[in-house]
Amino acid sequence: MGMTITEKILASHAGKDKVKPGELINVRLDLVLGNDVTAPIAIREFKKIGMKKVFNKNKVALVPDHYTPNKDIKSAEQAKILRDFSNEQGIINYFEIGRMGIEHALLPELGLVLPGDAVIGADSHTCTYGALGAFSTGVGSTDLAAGMATGEVWLKVPSTIKFIYKGKLNKWVSGKDLILYTIGKIGVDGALYKSMEFTGEVIESLSIDNRFTIANMAIEAGGKNGIIEPDETTLAYVKERARRDFKVYKSDDDAEYERVYEYNADDIEPQVAFPHLPSNTKGISETGNVKIDQVVIGSCTNGRLEDLRIAAEILKDKKVHKDIRLIVIPATQKIYKQAISEGLVDIFVDAEAAVSTPTCGPCLGGHMGILAEGERALATTNRNFVGRMGHPKSEVYLCNPAVAAASAILGRIASPKEIVGSG
Numbered sequence: 001m002g003m004t005i006t007e008k009i010l011a012s013h014a015g016k017d018k019v020k021p022g023e024l025i026n027v028r029l030d031l032v033l034g035n036d037v038t039a040p041i042a043i044r045e046f047k048k049i050g051m052k053k054v055f056n057k058n059k060v061a062l063v064p065d066h067y068t069p070n071k072d073i074k075s076a077e078q079a080k081i082l083r084d085f086s087n088e089q090g091i092i093n094y095f096e097i098g099r100m101g102i103e104h105a106l107l108p109e110l111g112l113v114l115p116g117d118a119v120i121g122a123d124s125h126t127c128t129y130g131a132l133g134a135f136s137t138g139v140g141s142t143d144l145a146a147g148m149a150t151g152e153v154w155l156k157v158p159s160t161i162k163f164i165y166k167g168k169l170n171k172w173v174s175g176k177d178l179i180l181y182t183i184g185k186i187g188v189d190g191a192l193y194k195s196m197e198f199t200g201e202v203i204e205s206l207s208i209d210n211r212f213t214i215a216n217m218a219i220e221a222g223g224k225n226g227i228i229e230p231d232e233t234t235l236a237y238v239k240e241r242a243r244r245d246f247k248v249y250k251s252d253d254d255a256e257y258e259r260v261y262e263y264n265a266d267d268i269e270p271q272v273a274f275p276h277l278p279s280n281t282k283g284i285s286e287t288g289n290v291k292i293d294q295v296v297i298g299s300c301t302n303g304r305l306e307d308l309r310i311a312a313e314i315l316k317d318k319k320v321h322k323d324i325r326l327i328v329i330p331a332t333q334k335i336y337k338q339a340i341s342e343g344l345v346d347i348f349v350d351a352e353a354a355v356s357t358p359t360c361g362p363c364l365g366g367h368m369g370i371l372a373e374g375e376r377a378l379a380t381t382n383r384n385f386v387g388r389m390g391h392p393k394s395e396v397y398l399c400n401p402a403v404a405a406a407s408a409i410l411g412r413i414a415s416p417k418e419i420v421g422s423g
């Protein structure tokens with residue numbers, strides 16, 4: 001019996017010829033990631049166990065992005081812990097304000113994560129890098145401390161669920177809709193501690209930005225990791241960024257899967273996840289008249305250049321509804337600069353949106369768009385739990401950038417077709 005791509009990567013990094021689901025292994029790591037929320041705890045534990053040096057100063061990345069630019073004294077102190085530790089350790093991959101970006105967009109952009117890598121990060125959306133054919137998963141701060149100290153992580157090999165997408169995407173349907181649709185079908189625990197392998201002709205046709213979006217939200221179905229086999233699209237992205245050699249893995253034809261799901265993209269329209277779970281999804285034709293107060297376009301899920309281009313296409317020569325606050329957050333400085341040079345930022349500002357420097361900000365209720373009691377936000381982010389963006393009695397709805405832009409114009413959850421038609 002063959003192995004899946006996830007099993008092959010884990011076997012290679014465990015020094016084994018073969019691994020099987022349920023097996024406990026030590027995995028050598030190519031990168032260990034922390035941010036301004038999780039890394040301070042890890043740094044404290046790292047020092048508590050008497051460690052003096054990280055296992056490899058080139059394989060630890062620290063990115064202050066959640067509450068940055070610092071919103072208050074406590075967040076400033078959190079960021080300072082990362083800054084001081086990076087200086088003490090000589091960590092190469094520390095990214096301060098002005099050079100940083102949202103971590104899960106920044107690291108691939110810089111070529112720090114590559115196909116075949118094994119990566120852990122003390123952030124649940126570390127699974128994003130599976131879009132490049134890497135095994136990447138979120139861990140707790142104590143596991144991050146151990147990873148920084150030893151360069152290894154101890155884990156159980158997950159079994160794999162295969163998701164096959166056939167047909168062709170409809171207009172205004174994106175990777176965000178595919179993953180929301182999937183989570184809606186299997187539930188928030190439908191892939192609990194499983195590897196989610198995304199494949200099929202629709203996946204092969206997707207841009208790398210859309211693939212990042214899909215892998216990013218694997219955790220919202222409980223997945224241990226999400227992964228897409230590298231192809232020409234992947235290699236075109238990584239070859240101009242790679243700083244080191246990498247290895248491409250693919251699943252064997254006789255690999256064993258726990259389950260296989262097949263979906264026809266022809267049946268999928270833009271999706272909206274209603275409060276208070278990413279699995280509470282409805283097609284845009286079923287959403288009804290839901291008025292909103294705020295729209296957020298950004299995050300590690302949908303703050304990439306393609307996302308901004310789509311939003312700008314809809315917002316061009318239009319105005320944000322008078323009752324709506326539209327916040328646009330490019331995911332990295334490079335994306336921000338490209339959005340400026342392409343005139344996208346002009347479109348957003350002319351539409352009366354607020355454009356922010358890269359930050360996680362409102363996604364986790366950090367800053368840059370906190371909700372008051374009774375307010376509703378429509379966001380291209382990845383979670384809509386109770387109190388996720390602010391007051392426990394506020395509501396968050398999730399969607400793709402096209403739906404977000406159209407809704408910002410109309411003041412209610414709306415299909416892009418209402419603004420620009422089907423063409």
